Amino acid sequence: MKIKSLLSPLLLIMLMVSCSKENNISDPANGENLVSDLISKMTLDEKIGQMMQVERSAITNYPQDITNYFIGSILSGGGSAPSNNNVAAWADMYDNFQSFALKTRLKIPMIYGIDAVHGNNNLYGATIFPHNIGLGATGNFNLVYDVERATAEEVAATGIDWTFAPCIAVPQNERWGRTYEGFGETADLVKQMGQSAVQGFQTGTLGSTSTSILACAKHFLGDGGTKDGHDQGDVQISESEIRRIHLPGYDYAAKAGVGSVMVSFSSINGQKMHGSYHWITDVLKGELNFKGFVVSDWGGIDQLPGDYKTKVETAINAGIDMIMLPYDYKTFFATVKQLVSEKRIPEGRIDEAVKRILTAKVQLGLFERPFTDRSLISKVGSAEHRSIARSAVRQSLVLLKNDNSFLPLKKNASKVLVVGKAADDIGTQCGGWTISWQGSEGKTTIGTTILEAVRKALPVTTQVAYSLDGTGASGFDYAIVVVGEKPYAEGNGDRSDLSLSAADQTIISRMKSSGIPFVTVLISGRPMILGSVLNDSNALLAAWLFGTEADGVADILFGDYKPTGKLPYSWPRSMSQIPINSGDPNYDPLFAFGFGLTY
Numbered sequence: 001m002k003i004k005s006l007l008s009p010l011l012l013i014m015l016m017v018s019c020s021k022e023n024n025i026s027d028p029a030n031g032e033n034l035v036s037d038l039i040s041k042m043t044l045d046e047k048i049g050q051m052m053q054v055e056r057s058a059i060t061n062y063p064q065d066i067t068n069y070f071i072g073s074i075l076s077g078g079g080s081a082p083s084n085n086n087v088a089a090w091a092d093m094y095d096n097f098q099s100f101a102l103k104t105r106l107k108i109p110m111i112y113g114i115d116a117v118h119g120n121n122n123l124y125g126a127t128i129f130p131h132n133i134g135l136g137a138t139g140n141f142n143l144v145y146d147v148e149r150a151t152a153e154e155v156a157a158t159g160i161d162w163t164f165a166p167c168i169a170v171p172q173n174e175r176w177g178r179t180y181e182g183f184g185e186t187a188d189l190v191k192q193m194g195q196s197a198v199q200g201f202q203t204g205t206l207g208s209t210s211t212s213i214l215a216c217a218k219h220f221l222g223d224g225g226t227k228d229g230h231d232q233g234d235v236q237i238s239e240s241e242i243r244r245i246h247l248p249g250y251d252y253a254a255k256a257g258v259g260s261v262m263v264s265f266s267s268i269n270g271q272k273m274h275g276s277y278h279w280i281t282d283v284l285k286g287e288l289n290f291k292g293f294v295v296s297d298w299g300g301i302d303q304l305p306g307d308y309k310t311k312v313e314t315a316i317n318a319g320i321d322m323i324m325l326p327y328d329y330k331t332f333f334a335t336v337k338q339l340v341s342e343k344r345i346p347e348g349r350i351d352e353a354v355k356r357i358l359t360a361k362v363q364l365g366l367f368e369r370p371f372t373d374r375s376l377i378s379k380v381g382s383a384e385h386r387s388i389a390r391s392a393v394r395q396s397l398v399l400l401k402n403d404n405s406f407l408p409l410k411k412n413a414s415k416v417l418v419v420g421k422a423a424d425d426i427g428t429q430c431g432g433w434t435i436s437w438q439g440s441e442g443k444t445t446i447g448t449t450i451l452e453a454v455r456k457a458l459p460v461t462t463q464v465a466y467s468l469d470g471t472g473a474s475g476f477d478y479a480i481v482v483v484g485e486k487p488y489a490e491g492n493g494d495r496s497d498l499s500l501s502a503a504d505q506t507i508i509s510r511m512k513s514s515g516i517p518f519v520t521v522l523i524s525g526r527p528m529i530l531g532s533v534l535n536d537s538n539a540l541l542a543a544w545l546f547g548t549e550a551d552g553v554a555d556i557l558f559g560d561y562k563p564t565g566k567l568p569y570s571w572p573r574s575m576s577q578i579p580i581n582s583g584d585p586n587y588d589p590l591f592a593f594g595f596g597l598t599y
C-alpha cells in the first residue's frame, strides 16, 4: 500500500508547503534560526572574519586569504575594477572571490560592496544617472525609485550585492566638495528621497528579487553640516539642531528597512563619529531601532585617537559592526583577537555585530544565490535604463532665467553654434565617481554629449557648428554655451571660491560681445557664483552632473518637454552669503530653494 494513497491531495500540498517553508531561509523565522545556529557554531576567528571588509586589490593575488581569514566582505573603492572593465569580467571576479568564501568550514558567503551612487558608475558602459543633486531637483520620489531600481539591476548583473548609497547628507554649505552627493539642503526633501532610494535599491523587502541589493544610508551623522563645509570636518551645532536637520533621513531609512549604515569621517563637536557610542548605539540602533549593520568608512577607524589597538577597541565598542579596513586584514584580525581575550571587547559585542551582518546576508538571499545571475547582463546600459536616465535628466534641469521666452530654442534655425569644452565631454557631464574615483574629462564611457544631442535634435538642414571658446560666433541664429566645473570627488572638491573659472567667464563675455543670443547651460555639482554670466545670458539652465544621457538636455532646450526642476539648494549671490539655507533669518539668495521657471 503506497503511503501516498493515504494522504489526501490537500494534506500533501500542506506538507509540501511546510517543507518548502523550512527550506526558505530568507523567511524571517527561518533566517533567524539559521543565523543563531551559525553563531552558535562559529569560532571567534570565523566571527572576526565576518567583521572585515577588504579592498579587492588587497586580495586579488591572495584569494586563498578569503578562506584562511574568513573574510566576510570585499569592496571596490572608487574606480577599483578588473583589468577588463566589462560585465563578464566583473562577474567572473565576483564569482571567483565568492568561491573562496564558500570554501570556509561553514560556507558563509561574502558580500561585495561598491559605490554605485549614480548608476553602476565603476562599470564601463553602465547607464550613468544624474547625481543626487539632480534627483533632488526633480522632486519626483517615484522617479528616484525607478532610477535606483535600474541601478540595482546593473549592479546585480556584475554579481555585486551592496551599494554604498544613498548618501543622505543634508549639505548646509556649498563649499563642501560632496554637495552634489546630497539630494538637497532640507531634512524634508532628503528623508523622502533617501527612503525612495533605499526602496529602489532593495526592491521594497530586501532579497525579494534577484536584483535586490543592500542599500547603505551614509554618512552617519552630520557629514553635510561641518563648519565651513570642510570635508571630514567638525559639526559645531547643538544636538537639537543635529536632530532637526541631519537625523530624519536615518529615521526614514531605518523605517524603510535599510540594510546598512555607513559612519561619517566627520566629527560632532570635536568627537569623531567613528568613536561615538551615543550616536551609533544609543541613537541609531536604540532610538531609531535600526536593524541592519553599521559599516565604517574607508580606513575611518585609523583617524581615531590612540594606538591601533585602542582605535579598534573604540570603534567596535561604539557599535560599528563591519570595518572597511580596507587593506591590513591580518593586523586587524590579530588585534581583535587580543582585545577579546583581554576582555576589552566583550564577546557579546562581537556576536551582536556578526548577527547583524549574517541577518543581512540571509535576507539578501546570499546563502541561496551566492553567485552572479548571468541572465542580467543585458540590463547594463540597456535602452530601457537609458530612457529612465533621459527622463531623470529632463526633470532635473532647473531653468533660472529665460528672457523674452528665449527658450525653447527654434528648431527651424539655419545656423546654430554650440560652445565650450564641456559641451562635448562625457566625463565632465557625469562628474566625480564615474569610472574612476575622481571622475575625469574626456570620453570616459558610453553616452551622448550635449553637442551630439543637439545635432540629433535639429533637422539636417540646420548647420550645427562647434566652438571650444566661442570665437567666430557672429552670423549664427543662436548659441548654446556650456560651462561649469571639472570632475572631482570628496574633499578634492572643497572650494573657498565658487565663481566660474576665468576661462568660462571669458567665453561668456566673448559671446555677449558677439551680439548673438545664447543660453548658458551650467554643469556643476552645486550652485555657483554667477556674477555677470546671469546678466549676459539670454537664458540660464542649471544641469548639475546629469550623466550619460544628454538627449534629456536637448529635450528641454528645444521644448519637446517643459522644464519642471526646482532648486534643491538656495542659490547664493556671493560667497559671503554661504552658508545660506531656506528658513534662515534675513534669507535673501539670488534664487530661493524651490525656485525654477517653466515654459
Ligand code: GLC
Binding pocket: 076, 077, 078, 115, 164, 218, 297, 298
Ligand atoms: C569613501 C567615501 C564613502 C565611500 C567609501 C568607499 O572615502 O567617504 O562615501 O562609500 O570611501 O569607497
